[in-house]
Amino acid sequence: MSLLLKALGVLVGTAASAVLFNVPRSALLWAALAGLMGWAVQVRVGLNGVSPAAGALLGALTVSLTGEALARARRMPALVFVVPGILPLVPGTRAFQAMLALLRQDHGLAALEGAQALVAAGGIAVGLLMGTALTRAWGRPTPQVLPLSSPPPERPRKFRHRAVVLPLWKDRNDLSN
């Protein structure tokens, strides 16, 4: 029950922060679903008792791969789905506990909690890196324009281009024409 409530919180929170980032309306639900999937993977991994960093890594990897797949399917930048999607993975409570421990001058606890929060944040970064690296191979091919730097010498100079001024904008500051 509490897990369902949290899942609802993830959905609402991710979609609402997507609105904050001005994500296009047609992508809001997809961004929220990417966030939900990442969080679900993180929770599932956490149930097995492995380190929270592994959960954050796999969650971020899920978000990144989902975002890239959605980007291909919906013809939008992957950022649109990934940026709101990783917010539920952030180790906010742990970082907050570390800060509280620092304020109480309990340096042992602060180091423990802070290290765990840092490692989880690093896990998110590494998960994003892995997802991007895995999908770069299937990206759009970069357009190739043939190199122009040295025109062949056999072409006579007089046949080269004569400047014909045909401006595309009559008045460069008038955007209406």
Added chain:
Amino acid sequence: MAGAHLDSQAERLSTDFQGSLRGAEYGQWVDTLLDRASLRDVARVCLDAAKVLIASGAETARVEETVTRIGAACGVEVESIATPTGITVSVGGDRPVTRLARVRVRTIDMSKVAAVNALSRSLEAGEISLRAAGNELGRLLQSPGPSLGSRSRRRMYLAQSLATSGFALLVGGGPKELVPALLLGLLARLVDERVAPLPPFLAVFLNALAVSICAGLSRLVLPEINVDVLIVAGVIPLLPGLALTNAARDLMAGELIAGVARGADSILTAAALAGGVCLGVSLMALHP
């Protein structure tokens, strides 16, 4: 009449040329077929697209790729160097037209990133002319950010309060934290608008400070409330998620300078956030 003439020139640039000029036999002559004025127009469109992308928070690799795509759609070679703070574009290989632009104000506006992405796609497919793309980019450059129009402003307030209460559920809040979280989100948005002109790290610091102080004040009204949940949920929308994502994507695309710069940006933002929360918590004596 002059307008029709200009239209045909723009069409020629973006559609007729692209099929024939990709061929190996014409490739070397492409830039000699475009006159200086046309090169300048291509440079202007490339620069405008890059400015919109950088100012809206796109990753650097996307900026350079978009610029190359626009050039390829017009049949000219374009080289560019983009950083998170500016762009240099050089259009045409032999005697290039080179322009640069600084981008000083950066916001997060995914709609504009998606719009420029779609624009470069349709320019490449020959569906719109260079001129139409230039006009659309001019409109995007001049259109206000998401937080300025009054309707979208209301939407932002609603979004931040919903985000805060959603994350309050996530970090272990119950029904009694929901309404305070909604109010806290509204307040965080209000502070966000006020501190937006300040330097970014100071703005995040002040916003985190305001969130933690107000969460502490809410305990005076409702003593049984969980203030930690409120603070953590209140600062999650302030986290540097975009900077972290962009750092990862730029590093993997080989954009080392931009990747490292964005990584430093995200670490500094997180530090400012932590400092604001620390100061607020100790001022309110929440955890003596």
